[in-house]
Amino acid sequence: MGPRWKGKGAEAKALADPMSKIVLKLQSSLIQSDARGILCGSSVLLAAEEEQALLFGRAYFGHPIVNADKDRQWFQLGMEEAFFLCYSLKCLKIAGEDKRPKDDQELWQCMKSKKAGFPVFYKAYSHLRTKNWVVRPGLQYGADFVAYRHHPSLVHSEYAVLVSSEGDAEANGRLKVWSDVHCTLRLCLGVVKTLLVLTISKNGDDDASPSCLANYTVDERTVTRWSPEQSREEDTTDNAESHTTDNAESQATE
Amino acid sequence: MEVVDREKKKKINDIDEGEDHYASVSASKSQFRKVILKARWSDEMGMAEVVDKKGAIWRTTGIVRSGKLYFFIEEVLFWIEIGALLLMDDGDISLSLEDMYVKISDGKHGCSWEEFQAYRQLKSLGYIVGQHGIPWSMKSAKSNHESVSSQGGLDSDEEVDLDSEESRSVIGLFNDMQINETRLVFDVYLPNSKFRKSSPGDPSFVLCFTRGHPPPKADLEALERRCDNIPMKVCHVEEGVVSFFSFDKVELPILP
Numbered sequence A: 001m002g003p004r005w006k007g008k009g010a011e012a013k014a015l016a017d018p019m020s021k022i023v024l025k026l027q028s029s030l031i032q033s034d035a036r037g038i039l040c041g042s043s044v045l046l047a048a049e050e051e052q053a054l055l056f057g058r059a060y061f062g063h064p065i066v067n068a069d070k071d072r073q074w075f076q077l078g079m080e081e082a083f084f085l086c087y088s089l090k091c092l093k094i095a096g097e098d099k100r101p102k103d104d105q106e107l108w109q110c111m112k113s114k115k116a117g118f119p120v121f122y123k124a125y126s127h128l129r130t131k132n133w134v135v136r137p138g139l140q141y142g143a144d145f146v147a148y149r150h151h152p153s154l155v156h157s158e159y160a161v162l163v164s165s166e167g168d169a170e171a172n173g174r175l176k177v178w179s180d181v182h183c184t185l186r187l188c189l190g191v192v193k194t195l196l197v198l199t200i201s202k203n204g205d206d207d208a209s210p211s212c213l214a215n216y217t218v219d220e221r222t223v224t225r226w227s228p229e230q231s232r233e234e235d236t237t238d239n240a241e242s243h244t245t246d247n248a249e250s251q252a253t254e
Numbered sequence B: 001m002e003v004v005d006r007e008k009k010k011k012i013n014d015i016d017e018g019e020d021h022y023a024s025v026s027a028s029k030s031q032f033r034k035v036i037l038k039a040r041w042s043d044e045m046g047m048a049e050v051v052d053k054k055g056a057i058w059r060t061t062g063i064v065r066s067g068k069l070y071f072f073i074e075e076v077l078f079w080i081e082i083g084a085l086l087l088m089d090d091g092d093i094s095l096s097l098e099d100m101y102v103k104i105s106d107g108k109h110g111c112s113w114e115e116f117q118a119y120r121q122l123k124s125l126g127y128i129v130g131q132h133g134i135p136w137s138m139k140s141a142k143s144n145h146e147s148v149s150s151q152g153g154l155d156s157d158e159e160v161d162l163d164s165e166e167s168r169s170v171i172g173l174f175n176d177m178q179i180n181e182t183r184l185v186f187d188v189y190l191p192n193s194k195f196r197k198s199s200p201g202d203p204s205f206v207l208c209f210t211r212g213h214p215p216p217k218a219d220l221e222a223l224e225r226r227c228d229n230i231p232m233k234v235c236h237v238e239e240g241v242v243s244f245f246s247f248d249k250v251e252l253p254i255l256p
Helices: A010-016 A019-032 A050-059 A079-088 A104-114 A118-130 A178-190 A210-215 A238-253 B002-014 B021-029 B073-082 B097-105 B113-124 B138-144 B162-176 B217-227
Strands: A036-040 A043-048 A063-065 A073-077 A093-095 A134-137 A145-148 A159-165 A194-201 A217-226 B037-042 B047-053 B063-065 B068-071 B085-088 B128-131 B182-189 B205-210 B232-238 B241-249
Touching: A019 A050, A036 A079, A043 A050, A043 A079, A050 A063, A050 A073, A073 A079, A079 A093, A079 A104, A079 A118, A104 A118, A104 A210, A118 A134, A118 A145, A118 A159, A118 A194, A118 A210, A118 A217, A159 A178, A178 A194, A178 A217, A178 B232, A178 B241, A217 B217, B037 B073, B047 B073, B068 B073, B073 B085, B073 B097, B073 B113, B097 B113, B113 B128, B113 B182, B113 B205, B113 B232, B113 B241, B182 B217, B182 B232, B205 B217, B217 B232
Parallel strands: A036 A093, A159 A194, B037 B085, B205 B232
Antiparallel strands: A036 A043, A043 A073, A063 A073, A134 A145, A145 A159, A194 A217, A217 B241, B037 B047, B047 B068, B063 B068, B128 B182, B182 B205, B232 B241
């Protein structure tokens, strides 16, 4: 299953406007404005001037909050998004009710206390974002994340992402029984997404500080149903399908 | 009368997803074949020796040892179900379909009932299915190890005595292959009219079965190492429904 672009010029548009550059622009804009976020429940709230708000939209971080503030656009970021801007891109400072910006270690502890398995989910999120995929919450598709090849206005999300952690009970506990595998794949088929399972291995490291993330490794696997009725000839095996996808991809990157 | 109607309605509701058992019974009856094979079952080997063969079934079914053709239990059962095989025991007493259902029920002959259901589905669609890792013929075993001698010996030249030790070592393989509750069961080839047991080539994929739960990453990796670069699929059979899954390692591209 290759990318499904929205309309004719969408793919060319995406190529002319790489996501990595958009995120870089957002990063420098946030650094320039010395951006501060407020940790509010399991979200981070922040206000952006017009130009920065546009960049938030184009890089597709968070979602806008509708309020009466006429000068600035407010955004609500998820924990992984906020931590990514803060820890990986070093362009956001986050404060709690004491208004004092938290350092990386404090923020890490804070995120872990709010979300069990945060280290594992964050590793999965940052893994995909670092490859310049656009990553959004997957809850509405019964997944942990969905991944887009570019901005969702140009392309449908390609992957429903489930995060799995090797050897412990963290993460989501998904795909442990066959009924859940069937259910998830049936759903993915309905919304035309490929199921991507990211298994995070901690490699013996604990999660005491965010520096452990560097030692975590990520294993990427797609899970698909194979139909013997539709695969009787060489050309229609799923191997052949993945070749087509590869071609589409290499064309897209050319 | 009313009860009958209700009963009927209930049945119709039960078969809502296109699996119309009422209609399919007569359809599949028409596919029953005439007996073209005769075989003798050996409990000791857990296999049947084919003693009389017509047609071309033998080209893609059974293993050849010392010029003789042997069927595994799943192959025996498949052809009995279709009506193409007449089976006898050592004393020439004919074995019924029921006898063979009983034999497969204990899973001691290298194939369980769940695995047989997958075999039947693939086989009915024309796939060529063999026991994983067991050569179709001793010639193919040799060529697979790239040690074909200049004699290029016919199968009948082989001096292998299947009746005793080899068959036991073959059965021994079944047990060795278990990884936790997961094992590699079948080598599956795409439908191919030119298939030859003496040079089968690499299978299209290896089919693995799990009992209980979907395989975790560690199990998948252990199985993949044993598959030696041949793709693997995982089969799940429950309530007569056979499903095949691929858990393929991928690498998402780094986008611009």
